[in-house]
Amino acid sequence: DQQVKQNSPSLSVQEGRISILNCDYTNSMFDYFLWYKKYPAEGPTFLISISSIKDKNEDGRFTVFLNKSAKHLSLHIVPSQPGDSAVYFCAAISMNRDDKIIFGKGTRLHILP
Amino acid sequence: GAVVSQHPSWVICKSGTSVKIECRSLDFQATTMFWYRQFPKQSLMLMATSNEGSKATYEQGVEKDKFLINHASLTLSTLTVTSAHPEDSSFYICSVPPPGGLFSGANVLTFGAGSRLTVL
Numbered sequence: 001d002q003q004v005k006q007n008s009p010s011l012s013v014q015e016g017r018i019s020i021l022n023c024d025y026t027n028s029m030f031d032y033f034l035w036y037k038k039y040p041a042e043g044p045t046f047l048i049s050i051s052s053i054k055d056k057n058e059d060g061r062f063t064v065f066l067n068k069s070a071k072h073l074s075l076h077i078v079p080s081q082p083g084d085s086a087v088y089f090c091a092a093i094s095m096n097r098d099d100k101i102i103f104g105k106g107t108r109l110h111i112l113p
Numbered sequence: 114g115a116v117v118s119q120h121p122s123w124v125i126c127k128s129g130t131s132v133k134i135e136c137r138s139l140d141f142q143a144t145t146m147f148w149y150r151q152f153p154k155q156s157l158m159l160m161a162t163s164n165e166g167s168k169a170t171y172e173q174g175v176e177k178d179k180f181l182i183n184h185a186s187l188t189l190s191t192l193t194v195t196s197a198h199p200e201d202s203s204f205y206i207c208s209v210p211p212p213g214g215l216f217s218g219a220n221v222l223t224f225g226a227g228s229r230l231t232v233l
Contacts, residue, residue: 002156004156009154034221034222036224041122041123041204041226041227041229042226042227043117043119043206043208043224043225043226043227044157044206044224045224046221046222046223049221089156089157100147100159100162101147101159101222102159103156103157103158104156105154105155105156106154106156
């Protein structure tokens with residue numbers, strides 16, 4: 001049973017426009033949600049996180065929105081830049097799972113020139 | 114977050130041989146490290162939690178005798194894929210939680226660069 005779901009395997013966005021990456025989860029006990037960015041043949045790098053008690057967190061061009069009632073979060077990137085082309089993983093942490101992070105399958109973002 | 118070094122970044126081996134992958138925490142002593150595996154177009158799947166000075170904790174479905182984990186020091190964890198077969202070909206990534214753990218306020222898991230294993 002997949003607890004963190006990223007239903008879009010890929011997304012293409014024009015440079016300068018907004019990129020919106022979506023993530024759904026099933027476990028209402030998750031305490032934190034994170035987004036990681038991954039380039040080919042490299043390890044993931046942390047991008048932004050949000051606590052379950054908040055509904056928005058912003059860091060520069062990146063904003064994460066959390067809708068607990070819908071068990072849905074999204075990552076907004078604006079404006080999108082060529083260097084944003086990568087795979088984005090949504091992840092969640094539950095204090096009941098002893099410091100383990102559960103990842104979604106990722107969404108490959110292509111920024112078009 | 115931590116500074117994590119993983120080696121080798123790419124290894125090719127013959128079927129039946131064993132391969133060792135190292136993960137080092139360069140800037141602080143890590144009592145816990147995580148090992149993940151990623152198949153193409155798939156999620157990062159946690160394989161096991163490496164515990165310094167004690168046995169690793171394996172996730173369900175991961176063969177302990179196949180994937181040997183040793184965390185002999187506070188800065189080094191190793192994953193050995195024993196008697197590797199082509200189906201073991203994958204991208205293996207280690208990660209280190211921040212000092213104090215993921216709930217210390219800095220809930221950033223730092224990943225190594227990964228090791229791509231190809232078994233012929």
